Amino acid sequence: MAAIKIQDLSYYYPETIKPALNRINLEIPEGQLLIIIGDSGSGKSTLLRVISGLIPAFYNGKLLGRVFLDGEDTVQMSRQEMVQKVGIVFQNPESQLVMNNVEQEIVFGLENLGLPNNLMKRRLMEMSTSLGLSEDLSQGVSQLSGGQKQKVALAGVMAMQPRILLLDEPTSQLDPVAAEEILNIIRRLNEDNGITVVMIEQRLERCCHLADRILLMENGLIAADINTGGRGRMWLQRAPLTYLPPLPNLFARAGFKELPLTVKQGRQMLNSLMADSSRASKPVPDTSIILGPAKGQELIDIQNLWFSYPDKEEVIKNVNLLIREGDFIALLGENGAGKTTLLKNINGLLKPSRGQIKLAGKDTRDLAIEEIAASVAYLSQDPNDYLFMPSVKEEILFTLRNFNIDNDSYAEEILKRFKLEAYRQCNPRDLSTGERQRVALASVLLGKTKVLLLDEPTRGLDYGLKQELGELLQEVNRQGTAVVMVTHDVDFAAEYAQDICLMFQGEIIERGNKYEVLQHSTYYTPQLGKLFNNIVDNVITMDRGVRVLSELAGFNEPEMASVL
Amino acid sequence: MEDGNKKMLAYQFKDNLIYKLHPLTSMIFVGVVFVLALIFSHPAFLLGLLIPVGVVLGAAGNLMQGRNYIKFSLIMVLTIVLINVLFSRAGTTIIYRGSEIPLIGALEISLEAILYGLGMGLRLLVIISVFCFYTYTVNPDKALRLCGRLGGKSVLAITLSLRLFPLMIKDFQRISEIQRCRGVKLSTGSLWQRAKNTLPIISIILLSSLERSLQLAESMQARGYGSGPRSSYDRDLWRPRDYIIIALSIIALLLGIWSALKGWSAYRYYPILEEISGLDCVLASFIAIILLLPAILNWGGKKWPL
Numbered sequence: 109m110a111a112i113k114i115q116d117l118s119y120y121y122p123e124t125i126k127p128a129l130n131r132i133n134l135e136i137p138e139g140q141l142l143i144i145i146g147d148s149g150s151g152k153s154t155l156l157r158v159i160s161g162l163i164p165a166f167y168n169g170k171l172l173g174r175v176f177l178d179g180e181d182t183v184q185m186s187r188q189e190m191v192q193k194v195g196i197v198f199q200n201p202e203s204q205l206v207m208n209n210v211e212q213e214i215v216f217g218l219e220n221l222g223l224p225n226n227l228m229k230r231r232l233m234e235m236s237t238s239l240g241l242s243e244d245l246s247q248g249v250s251q252l253s254g255g256q257k258q259k260v261a262l263a264g265v266m267a268m269q270p271r272i273l274l275l276d277e278p279t280s281q282l283d284p285v286a287a288e289e290i291l292n293i294i295r296r297l298n299e300d301n302g303i304t305v306v307m308i309e310q311r312l313e314r315c316c317h318l319a320d321r322i323l324l325m326e327n328g329l330i331a332a333d334i335n336t337g338g339r340g341r342m343w344l345q346r347a348p349l350t351y352l353p354p355l356p357n358l359f360a361r362a363g364f365k366e367l368p369l370t371v372k373q374g375r376q377m378l379n380s381l382m383a384d385s386s387r388a389s390k391p392v393p394d395t396s397i398i399l400g401p402a403k404g405q406e407l408i409d410i411q412n413l414w415f416s417y418p419d420k421e422e423v424i425k426n427v428n429l430l431i432r433e434g435d436f437i438a439l440l441g442e443n444g445a446g447k448t449t450l451l452k453n454i455n456g457l458l459k460p461s462r463g464q465i466k467l468a469g470k471d472t473r474d475l476a477i478e479e480i481a482a483s484v485a486y487l488s489q490d491p492n493d494y495l496f497m498p499s500v501k502e503e504i505l506f507t508l509r510n511f512n513i514d515n516d517s518y519a520e521e522i523l524k525r526f527k528l529e530a531y532r533q534c535n536p537r538d539l540s541t542g543e544r545q546r547v548a549l550a551s552v553l554l555g556k557t558k559v560l561l562l563d564e565p566t567r568g569l570d571y572g573l574k575q576e577l578g579e580l581l582q583e584v585n586r587q588g589t590a591v592v593m594v595t596h597d598v599d600f601a602a603e604y605a606q607d608i609c610l611m612f613q614g615e616i617i618e619r620g621n622k623y624e625v626l627q628h629s630t631y632y633t634p635q636l637g638k639l640f641n642n643i644v645d646n647v648i649t650m651d652r653g654v655r656v657l658s659e660l661a662g663f664n665e666p667e668m669a670s671v672l
Numbered sequence: 673m674e675d676g677n678k679k680m681l682a683y684q685f686k687d688n689l690i691y692k693l694h695p696l697t698s699m700i701f702v703g704v705v706f707v708l709a710l711i712f713s714h715p716a717f718l719l720g721l722l723i724p725v726g727v728v729l730g731a732a733g734n735l736m737q738g739r740n741y742i743k744f745s746l747i748m749v750l751t752i753v754l755i756n757v758l759f760s761r762a763g764t765t766i767i768y769r770g771s772e773i774p775l776i777g778a779l780e781i782s783l784e785a786i787l788y789g790l791g792m793g794l795r796l797l798v799i800i801s802v803f804c805f806y807t808y809t810v811n812p813d814k815a816l817r818l819c820g821r822l823g824g825k826s827v828l829a830i831t832l833s834l835r836l837f838p839l840m841i842k843d844f845q846r847i848s849e850i851q852r853c854r855g856v857k858l859s860t861g862s863l864w865q866r867a868k869n870t871l872p873i874i875s876i877i878l879l880s881s882l883e884r885s886l887q888l889a890e891s892m893q894a895r896g897y898g899s900g901p902r903s904s905y906d907r908d909l910w911r912p913r914d915y916i917i918i919a920l921s922i923i924a925l926l927l928g929i930w931s932a933l934k935g936w937s938a939y940r941y942y943p944i945l946e947e948i949s950g951l952d953c954v955l956a957s958f959i960a961i962i963l964l965l966p967a968i969l970n971w972g973g974k975k976w977p978l
């Protein structure tokens with residue numbers, strides 16, 4: 109019997125005429141791990157909420173069709189039965205935890221079910237042991253990291269012992285290490301306990317090896333239902349290009365029919381190609397790209413910077429960094445390496461403990477934050493922290509007025525530059541994630557902005573949005589603004605930045621051109637770098653990867669162009 | 673946010689017997705001392721409360737934290753004494769007679785007035801130190817949970833706001849920083865200008881909090897909140913010492929009430945100081961010894977560990 113069976117399901121949010129879900133039919137057998145992909149607004153989250161019963165109970169609206177869990181119609185189930193059958197974990201760890209401490213949070217659902225004390229203790233013990241939370245039980249929730257919070261949320265749901273686990277982009281707000289840990293737990297729950305898992309996830313490279321089946325949603329419909337069949341990789345060719353992880357994406361663009369999923373598979377394919385094409389000339393490393401464009405004038409000069417928060421250890425240790433006109437620098441490094449602190453020293457939110465930062469020759473200690481802001485723009489992780497005006501245009505005018513520029517035509521120019529004209533009168537908070545980020549970016553960039561600082565700009569973005577953002581940043585960069593971004597996303601950095609700075613425990617360990625820094629490293633290298641390492645030099649970007657690969661395979665250029 | 677995790681609470685767990693008491697035990701102890709401090713006016717009895725509270729606070733390892741409280745309360749005591757001395761005319765043993773002062777009249781300082789002020793100050797000290805003890809040694813979450821058995825929904829509301837409050841403070845810090853980088857002037861300009869410039873930040877926080885509370889509500893719904901009668905999770909263990917301390921605290925309370933009814937724990941300062949009898953002192957020290965029990969148990973536990 110199917111764990112989940114959906115029949116002719118349509119759903120309209122209150123006061124809308126366009127269905128969010130349009131006559132969906134779906135059967136999910138017990139124990140399957142299903143991943144749902146799709147653009148924002150395609151109905152992924154809505155589908156999860158219908159399965160969990162939150163629609164219609166929490167959202168109202170018009171629901172047609174039926175949902176069966178283990179053969180039982182959900183209409184006939186009480187809420188208590190429902191929550192013990194299906195558990196749901198949401199995207200944002202911060203806004204799904206109710207209690208102040210870990211232990212209380214895990215038992216919250218059990219209390220709601222009215223379970224006796226000894227049974228709650230037992231469930232708590234099992235959940236905290238299996239998720240490795242025993243040490244943290246007495247911790248306050250606010251002291252946990254994002255990954256730990258998500259683990260607690262998962263524990264709180266699993267303590268109710270549901271047989272079906274729904275996850276709405278559970279790792280999108282987490283750094284790669286924490287994301288990996290959460291996905292591992294999910295894999296274990298699926299494999300060792302036979303829990304049926306339905307997960308929305310944008311970044312397939314993180315999780316497609318776990319999936320039994322991938323569902324692509326578009327406009328409230330199931331556009332593709334791909335059985336990954338025993339976790340092989342034949343399905344990959346049937347998935348649309350925009351949803352493919354970088355590695356299979358590269359091979360697909362180069363015109364290959366068989367696509368690799370892991371670096372190991374990719375290298376095997378590459379090595380056999382090399383052996384075949386040994387008669388032909390090996391691709392010559394392209395040295396021109398290493399040099400990059402000539403650098404302009406000095407904008408920011410960081411000299412012997414040390415920084416520590418009051419009564420704490422030093423976070424920044426003797427950092428020297430020169431930012432010139434036209435630079436596009438990615439700051440990479442693990443959590444707590446001091447990357448964000450360095451950014452905040454540059455934009456004046458923090459003042460150096462020792463050493464100095466010169467902005468166009470002036471010491472930032474002598475400048476007010478607002479003065480620095482006129483030439484140094486800062487975009488933080490969450491676009492919601494910017495948006496409060498009733499329309500996109502007013503949001504942009506607000507910043508302009510802060511700097512005493514009240515120029516309507518200039519605002520229009522910015523709208524055009526960021527492709528936001530269509531949304532001029534929309535409330536920015538009603539836009540999708542990618543659009544909101546563009547509005548936030550548009551609202552910090554002024555004509556005289558010399559340096560743009562970004563903190564984790566790719567968090568929560570899918571491949572398509574990442575590409576859009578990367579191209580936008582390159583565009584901004586070409587117009588003369590230096591870009592400095594902190595990121596965990598090595599693939600993104602490799603694709604769009606010029607220079608890489610590696611930070612470790614408060615120091616800059618290396619700064620150099622991305623080809624020098626990323627090519628031969630083991631961890632801080634993109635998937636493409638791992639693929640071509642020691643086979644072909646200097647391939648870390650998609651364009652060049654496609655060119656080299658099709659050259660090796662003997663596909664000619666026109667054919668490749670059609671794939672692109 | 674490296675600097676964001678400053679400790680929000682005064683309560684920090686320490687590994688000793690007093691911290692491991694059941695929260696109800698600590699709360700009963702605090703309650704008994706508080707009630708006795710209000711009904712006692714005899715300095716010997718008040719001292720019989722102050723000494724055990726001070727010792728227990730020390731045994732819990734919080735003397736250092738208590739120091740700030742003591743500084744503050746000594747200033748309060750001094751103020752009380754001063755005001756009482758200046759305004760009270762009821763004492764007979766005049767130790768200083770000064771010149772005419774406007775509003776107050778001729779300055780007369782009597783021994784009774786000074787001692788009365790000190791007596792009131794002593795009571796204040798007891799109350800402040802017992803609150804200090806409560807603040808540092810009782811886990812506020814657990815205390816709230818205990819009340820939760822009585823309150824239900826309203827306690828959940830308090831818990832939620834306690835959870836959201838630190839989040840909102842963090843939001844405020846982060847959004848202020850972000851908006852300053854966007855040219856919003858928060859540190860320069862007139863007070864009115866700055867207040868006006870804070871408005872965007874407040875509205876962002878309101879919008880975000882609204883969205884967040886909707887998500888929280890959804891998460892609560894998904895975990896079955898309100899789907900039936902709730903049970904209450906309790907993991908605090910009851911140890912024999914909890915029973916002993918509760919029993920003796922109640923005995924101290926009854927003893928105190930009995931002394932109050934008999935008039936032993938009352939004291940007359942005016943017009944002339946009442947004599948302090950031996951019986952009063954014995955009774956007061958008896959209550960003091962009873963209330964010292966947590967400290968004694970803590971010391972005994974260290975001396976003869978199980």
